Structures are given as C-alpha cells and as structure tokens.
Amino acid sequence: MKYVSTRGEAPSLDFAEVTLAGLASDGGLYVPESWPQFSAEDIAAMRGLPYAELAARVMEPFVGDSLTPERLRELTAKAYGRFAHKAVTPLVQLDEQHWVLELFHGPTLAFKDVALQMLGLLFEEFLSREKGSLTIVGATSGDTGSAAIDAVAGLDNVEIFMLHPKGRVSDVQRRQMTTVRAPNVHNIAIDGSFDDAQAMVKRIFADRDVTAKHRIGAVNSINWARLMAQVVYYFAASLQLGGPERSLAFSVPTGNFGDVFAGHVAARMGLPIEKLIVATNVNDILHRALAEGDYSAGSVTPTSAPSIDIQVSSNFERLLFDVGGRDGLALAEQMRGFDASKAMRLTNAQTEGAALFTSARADEGDTAQAMRWAYENCGEMLDPHTAIGLHAARAADIAPTVPVVTLATAHPAKFPDAVERATGLRPGLPARVGDLFAREESFVELSGTYEAVRDHIMGHAS
Ligand SMILES: Cc1ncc(COP(=O)(O)O)c(C=O)c1O
Numbered sequence: 001m002k003y004v005s006t007r008g009e010a011p012s013l014d015f016a017e018v019t020l021a022g023l024a025s026d027g028g029l030y031v032p033e034s035w036p037q038f039s040a041e042d043i044a045a046m047r048g049l050p051y052a053e054l055a056a057r058v059m060e061p062f063v064g065d066s067l068t069p070e071r072l073r074e075l076t077a078k079a080y081g082r083f084a085h086k087a088v089t090p091l092v093q094l095d096e097q098h099w100v101l102e103l104f105h106g107p108t109l110a111f112k113d114v115a116l117q118m119l120g121l122l123f124e125e126f127l128s129r130e131k132g133s134l135t136i137v138g139a140t141s142g143d144t145g146s147a148a149i150d151a152v153a154g155l156d157n158v159e160i161f162m163l164h165p166k167g168r169v170s171d172v173q174r175r176q177m178t179t180v181r182a183p184n185v186h187n188i189a190i191d192g193s194f195d196d197a198q199a200m201v202k203r204i205f206a207d208r209d210v211t212a213k214h215r216i217g218a219v220n221s222i223n224w225a226r227l228m229a230q231v232v233y234y235f236a237a238s239l240q241l242g243g244p245e246r247s248l249a250f251s252v253p254t255g256n257f258g259d260v261f262a263g264h265v266a267a268r269m270g271l272p273i274e275k276l277i278v279a280t281n282v283n284d285i286l287h288r289a290l291a292e293g294d295y296s297a298g299s300v301t302p303t304s305a306p307s308i309d310i311q312v313s314s315n316f317e318r319l320l321f322d323v324g325g326r327d328g329l330a331l332a333e334q335m336r337g338f339d340a341s342k343a344m345r346l347t348n349a350q351t352e353g354a355a356l357f358t359s360a361r362a363d364e365g366d367t368a369q370a371m372r373w374a375y376e377n378c379g380e381m382l383d384p385h386t387a388i389g390l391h392a393a394r395a396a397d398i399a400p401t402v403p404v405v406t407l408a409t410a411h412p413a414k415f416p417d418a419v420e421r422a423t424g425l426r427p428g429l430p431a432r433v434g435d436l437f438a439r440e441e442s443f444v445e446l447s448g449t450y451e452a453v454r455d456h457i458m459g460h461a462s
C-alpha cells in the first residue's frame with residue numbers, strides 16, 4: 001500500500017514511512033493511494049471476532065508489507081489488551097433506534113486511546129528497525145495529549161512535546177498529562193486556543209532549522225495511522241447491529257474531523273453506512289461547511305465540550321481531497337487561499353461528493369439537555385461531547401428502521417462539572433486512573449508565539 005499527499009507534491013510513502021513522517025513534506029496529509037475493498041462476504045466473515053483480531057483484519061490492507069500478519073496481530077493484541085472492557089468498544093442501547101459506542105475504556109478514558117495505544121507500538125516497532133529516534137510535537141485540546149503521553153511515556157527513542165491551551169482543558173485532562181513523570185515527556189501550556197497550538201505544530205514540521213536537527217513526528221490525527229485504527233470500531237459496531245446486511249448511521253462529535261473521517265473510510269471500504277452525522281458545538285465551522293459550503297473560521301468560543309472547541313479542522317482536507325477529485329495541486333491552491341483568508345467555499349464536486357454526511361450543531365442548552373435525557377430516560381451518563389453527538393443523532397432525519405450509533409468519545413468523569421450541572425450527579429473517576437489528584441503537576445507556560453515554543457523545543461529536545 002502506498003500513500004499520497006493531499007497536496008500532490010510530497011513523495012509517496014509506504015505505511016512504516018507514513019507513520020513516522022506524520023505530516024507530508026508539502027504540508028498535506030497522507031491518504032492511501034486507493035481504498036482497500038471488502039465484499040459483503042468478507043465483512044460477514046468478521047462477525048464474532050475478538051476486537052484485536054478484527055483490528056488486524058481491517059488494518060492489514062493499510063499496513064501492506066510494513067508488518068507481517070503475525071507481528072500485526074501481536075501488536076493489536078498488546079494494544080487492546082490494556083482496555084478495561086473485554087469488548088474494547090462496547091455498544092449500549094438507549095432506545096429502539098439509538099445506541100452509544102463506548103470508546104472510553106482505554107487507559108486515559110477517551111477514544112484517543114484506541115488509536116494511540118497502537119500508534120505507540122508502531123513507533124517502537126519501526127524506530128527499532130532503523131535504530132532511529134523521533135521528536136514528537138503535538139497539540140491537544142485535552143484528550144490526544146493524555147492518550148499520546150500514556151502511549152509513549154518512558155520509551156527510549158521517542159521524546160514528546162505536547163502543547164495545550166492554557167486554562168482551556170478540564171482539570172482531569174490536564175492532570176492526566178502533567179502528572180506523568182517520565183524524562184521523555186514535556187508539557188507546554190500556551191496562551192491561545194487549540195487552533196493556535198495546532199498551527200504551531202504544523203509550522204514546526206515546515207521549519208528547516210528544526211527539522212535539520214530533529215526528526216519530527218506526529219501523534220495528532222494528521223498521522224494516518226491514527227485514523228486507520230479508528231476505522232475498526234465502525235466495523236465492530238456494524239457487525240453487532242446486523243451489518244453488513246443492515247446499514248447504520250453514526251453520529252460523531254467532531255473537532256478535527258478525524259473520527260468521522262474514519263467512518264468515511266469504512267464506507268469507502270464497503271461497510272454499509274446510511275449517514276455520517278457530524279455533530280459540532282457552537283464552534284460550528286464543519287456544520288456550516290457541510291450545510292452551506294461555507295468553510296470559514298471565526299474565533300473559538302470556549303464551551304463545556306472543550307475538546308471540540310476547534311475551528312480549523314485538520315482532516316477536512318482529507319475529505320475535500322477524496323471527494324473532490326483527488327487533485328492535489330488544485331487542493332493545495334484552495335488550502336493556500338484558506339490559510340491566507342481563513343475562509344473558503346467548497347467546490348460543487350466537494351459538496352456533492354460529501355452527500356454521505358449530514359450535520360447538526362448543539363449549543364450549551366442542547367448539550368445539557370441531551371445529558372439529562374440520556375441519564376433520566378436510559379440511566380446512561382454521557383460526557384458533554386457524546387451528548388452533542390446524541391443531540392445531533394436525535395435531530396437528524398434518519399428513517400426509524402435505521403439504527404443510529406453515537407460515538408461516546410470520552411468518559412463522563414473527564415468533565416465532572418458539566419455532567420453535574422446537567423444531571424445533578426457527579427461522575428467518579430474509574431480506579432484505573434489512580435491517585436490523579438494527589439500527584440504533582442509539571443509543565444511550562446509559554447506565550448502564544450511560535451518562536452517561544454520553537455526555542456523551548458530546540459532547547460530541551462535531546
Ligand atoms: C472527547 C472528544 N470528542 C470528540 C473529539 C473530536 O474528534 P475529532 O477531532 O477526531 O473530530 C475529540 C477530539 O478531537 C475529543 O477529545
């Protein structure tokens with residue numbers, strides 16, 4: 001399997017190379033040259049498999065000959081062996097039409113663990129082959145940071161610098177990052193938003209002074225391997241609810257468009273999907289883009305769902321490329337226009353190509369109401385991001401015979417204040433996070449300038 005850049009100029013790479021590269025050298029994102037195909041029979045044959053084996057089957061065509069089938073299975077068994085639920089991503093039924101897919105049974109209580117536990121192992125595997133090392137620079141609105149740090153803390157050949165927006169992540173999220181004591185972990189709080197942090201990360205990849213000295217790697221969903229691992233749970237949910245004979249809709253709380261793009265990939269591979277519902281909070285650039293073709297970023301409004309307080313959505317570029325004719329040079333031009341003005345219109349081909357998607361936006365009242373509804377009617381406590389997904393799922397125009405699965409992207413205890421405000425009950429942290437509030441924190445605070453962040457990384461990377 002070869003991977004090509006969405007901006008058409010970077011060299012095509014194999015899976016091992018793409019995993020270590022993160023962002024393409026032309027500023028684009030890597031996508032498979034073509035989509036692997038599963039027939040209905042292939043998919044039906046996956047029914048009942050343990051999650052780790054299902055993961056290996058779905059990932060195999062993407063991995064190509066970068067891993068033997070046996071080694072891939074060893075890695076998926078190790079990655080998913082750390083989850084607290086035997087099913088890894090269990091489904092919970094809310095009512096006749098609605099389910100939630102709980103993706104938060106990993107070590108850091110968010111869906112990011114599903115991909116990052118695997119990515120940490122892939123880094124180790126590919127770096128040890130070439131006796132190389134990697135300096136990871138990442139941006140987080142809370143969950144990627146903790147999951148990535150858990151996945152790479154203590155590794156000899158990987159160092160991680162994680163940027164988070166100061167004061168804009170929950171206490172649990174921050175402590176999950178800043179209380180990890182490992183010499184290869186560096187936490188940085190910046191003045192600014194997640195978008196500012198993400199823009200700095202992309203700039204580091206293009207900064208020759210940095211890349212001449214350090215091989216920079218990515219743990220954000222700009223890294224293809226993240227998305228590949230997320231495709232698996234769409235298959236897992238579908239197989240449990242009648243797939244491939246029955247088509248499902250999925251509702252996905254969305255920020256960087258990675259999780260819902262993984263659903264698009266599953267559909268491209270042959271999984272019957274009726275609709276992908278893109279659920280946003282008031283930072284609704286993706287809702288506007290899909291509903292009106294208007295992809296224009298305003299300033300970020302802090303909400304009770306801080307992990308999706310995002311306006312510039314990395315993986316939307318992958319969708320525009322895939323549905324808009326796969327013309328990298330044309331897309332590079334379109335993205336340059338967006339970088340300059342922070343606004344762009346989707347082309348007709350892009351709008352028409354995105355017909356599998358629909359979208360909805362939840363304000364703070366809608367979010368709280370969805371949390372209350374799930375708790376009072378179904379006894380299910382949802383975190384605010386999942387509640388946004390559920391709000392969109394219930395608002396979407398989906399035939400009553402089609403099951404709708406909302407992706408539950410975080411454990412409610414990561415956002416106890418918002419959950420308590422909505423339901424009157426304060427969710428407790430599961431035992432597996434240990435004495436999080438007793439541990440000492442360590443992080444540096446930097447101004448929101450690129451130079452301050454770059455100089456800090458250059459001064460501390462070994
Ligand atoms: C809890 C939670 N829900 C939803 C999302 C959105 O996922 P994506 O950025 O892949 O759209 C994130 C992070 O981005 C998150 O941390």
Ligand SMILES: N[C@@H](CCOP(=O)(O)O)C(=O)O
Pocket residue numbers: 139140141142143144145194219220221222255256258307308314
């Ligand atoms: N919500 C994310 C933001 C980063 O998204 P990513 O999926 O691109 O890593 C977070 O929790 O950090």
